[in-house]
Amino acid sequence: MKIFPAIDLRGGKAVRLFQGDYDQMTVYNDDPVGVAQTFCDAGASCLHVVDLDGAKDGELVNFETIASIVKECGMFVEVGGGIRDEERICRYLDAGVGRVILGTVAVTDFDFLCRMVEAYGDKIAVGVDARDGMVAIRGWKEITDVESYAFCQRLRDAGVASVIYTDIAKDGGLGGTNLAAYQRLSQMEGLSVTASGGVSFLSEIAALRTLVSGVILGKALYTGALDLKQAIAVGERGEAI
Numbered sequence: 001m002k003i004f005p006a007i008d009l010r011g012g013k014a015v016r017l018f019q020g021d022y023d024q025m026t027v028y029n030d031d032p033v034g035v036a037q038t039f040c041d042a043g044a045s046c047l048h049v050v051d052l053d054g055a056k057d058g059e060l061v062n063f064e065t066i067a068s069i070v071k072e073c074g075m076f077v078e079v080g081g082g083i084r085d086e087e088r089i090c091r092y093l094d095a096g097v098g099r100v101i102l103g104t105v106a107v108t109d110f111d112f113l114c115r116m117v118e119a120y121g122d123k124i125a126v127g128v129d130a131r132d133g134m135v136a137i138r139g140w141k142e143i144t145d146v147e148s149y150a151f152c153q154r155l156r157d158a159g160v161a162s163v164i165y166t167d168i169a170k171d172g173g174l175g176g177t178n179l180a181a182y183q184r185l186s187q188m189e190g191l192s193v194t195a196s197g198g199v200s201f202l203s204e205i206a207a208l209r210t211l212v213s214g215v216i217l218g219k220a221l222y223t224g225a226l227d228l229k230q231a232i233a234v235g236e237r238g239e240a241i
Helices: 032-041 052-057 063-073 086-094 104-108 110-123 148-157 179-185 202-208 228-235
Strands: 002-010 013-018 021-029 046-051 076-080 099-102 124-131 134-137 142-147 162-167 192-196 214-217
Touching (some): 002 032, 002 228, 032 046, 032 063, 046 052, 046 063, 063 076, 076 124, 086 110, 099 104, 099 110, 104 134, 110 124, 124 148, 134 148, 142 148, 148 179, 162 179, 179 192, 179 202, 202 228, 214 228
Parallel strands (some): 002 214, 046 076, 124 162
């Protein structure tokens, strides 16, 4: 299992939202490249980056910042937020991003998603953001009538290799993640799942080792609730708590 420290970008700054609410945003650092380097220095080999401006407004506002992170830090970087056409996918891949995450467009234009998976294979992942079991899109502002687990199964059947599954109600709350969701998703053979949203305890990371292929850590790192070195030791090397 891989540990993905997260950097959410808005206006070129590293921030965190509470349950996807843009009005409940905390700015943690004005230097996202420096934050990424700190994660790298702590032993992280992977990084999860979200362009919140892109997710909300559909524009790649933070592209240059993300390109700098990729260039300077040398980690495997996956990026989501506002990636809704092939040109943007190519821009990120050309910049050295290891995997792009499609969200809204995977729901609104499934045929496009299938074409991108056929063209780019495992460089395409899908972010499935769920509130009360239903998929949310457009920066978590719109709740669809698409059931999240059924959608994950449809993605797998369409050839999607990786899904980042987030329970929005758990995100940013430091109260723990939705382990039951990942237990259910782990039964879908052939689908690699990354857990995201609310992971706050080493015990959860240990429990997730047998359920998912990756864990995204956000607010728990920024507040000091989790230590990245310890999280990597438990999650990636299987060390005891």
